[in-house]
Amino acid sequence: MPEILVLYYSRNGATRALARQICRGIESVPQMQARLRTVPPVSADTDQKIAAVPDEGAPFVDKQDLRDCAGLILGSPTRFGNMAAPLKYFLDSTSDLWLSGSLSGKPAAVFTSTSSQHGGQESTLLTMMLPLLHHGMLLVGVPYTEPRLSATETGGTPYGASHVAGTGAPRALSRDEAELAIVLGRRVAEIASKLQSQSAQ
Numbered sequence: 001m002p003e004i005l006v007l008y009y010s011r012n013g014a015t016r017a018l019a020r021q022i023c024r025g026i027e028s029v030p031q032m033q034a035r036l037r038t039v040p041p042v043s044a045d046t047d048q049k050i051a052a053v054p055d056e057g058a059p060f061v062d063k064q065d066l067r068d069c070a071g072l073i074l075g076s077p078t079r080f081g082n083m084a085a086p087l088k089y090f091l092d093s094t095s096d097l098w099l100s101g102s103l104s105g106k107p108a109a110v111f112t113s114t115s116s117q118h119g120g121q122e123s124t125l126l127t128m129m130l131p132l133l134h135h136g137m138l139l140v141g142v143p144y145t146e147p148r149l150s151a152t153e154t155g156g157t158p159y160g161a162s163h164v165a166g167t168g169a170p171r172a173l174s175r176d177e178a179e180l181a182i183v184l185g186r187r188v189a190e191i192a193s194k195l196q197s198q199s200a201q
């Protein structure tokens with residue numbers, strides 16, 4: 001069954017909560033499956049040793065996951081208005097896939113979480129799109145035909161799914177944030193499904 005790779009980094013769980021809703025959206029599309037993967041943390045000490053398998057949660061991504069996927073949805077917490085280093089570090093290792101065009105023509109989308117409402121969600125989402133464009137991917141957003149996009153008072157943007165996590169105790173996804181994340185997952189899966197059936201003809 002074709003799979004959409006949901007690849008995220010999350011230190012405190014907010015971005016992971018969005019990833020789970022995106023997977024629900026993907027799996028609401030007949031014959032489409034989600035593959036959830038994460039990346040290891042990085043540190044200034046590049047000799048840092050990490051377990052090959054994380055203690056809990058999604059497995060670490062492998063470049064074969066990118067070759068295999070029918071679409072890719074990339075998520076990161078916002079760090080100073082940009083994606084977090086662990087995700088960027090992994091993406092910087094993908095030049096062989098760029099050379100071979102492994103991701104070219106596949107649909108892609110992005111998601112993020114911030115602590116504050118105006119803390120840079122859109123800059124993070126837009127800059128996360130750049131490596132995907134270099135890979136030749138087809139970017140998918142959330143259309144304004146989704147009424148929640150105009151109504152939301154928390155996260156959820158036309159550029160991708162998002163969550164405003166707050167600064168205190170972890171805030172659960174709002175209904176709008178969760179539903180818009182589901183919409184994004186479903187949209188990428190539907191487009192991937194159509195592209196796959198066209199290429200099979």
Ligand SMILES: Cc1cc2nc3c(=O)[nH]c(=O)nc-3n(C[C@H](O)[C@H](O)[C@H](O)COP(=O)(O)O)c2cc1C
Nearest residue numbers: 010011012013014015077079080081114115116119
């Ligand atoms: C180094 C660093 C930089 C951050 N920069 C921002 C920022 O620019 N804007 C913002 O609103 N939140 C910022 N945050 C907060 C995180 O984006 C926020 O807590 C997010 O929900 C964490 O996601 P996670 O639970 O998936 O790790 C930053 C956090 C860290 C550690």
